[in-house]
Amino acid sequence: MEINWVVIGVVILLIVVLVVLTIRKNLKEKKKLENLLNNDFKKAEKVDVDAEDSANEK
Structure with a gap:
């Protein structure tokens, strides 16, 4: 029984x-x-800061 190297080569190439x-x-x-x-x-x-709002003062 001979090894068909062409078929094995093609299969390996397709896998790669x-x-x-x-x-x-x-x-x-x-x-x-x-x-x-x-x-x-x-x-x-x-958030826009309202200059007249006293809650925004530090």
Whole structure:
């Protein structure tokens, strides 16, 4: 029984390509998620201070 090196080579090549593509996609998704989480917070609203309101005095 002979080993068919061409078929084994093609299968190994396809596995390597699949692993590389999966890693690249995961890195892109990780970057998107990181940007989303870093920019997804509610900014505090600025409160206008009324100069005539005595409660705002220090």
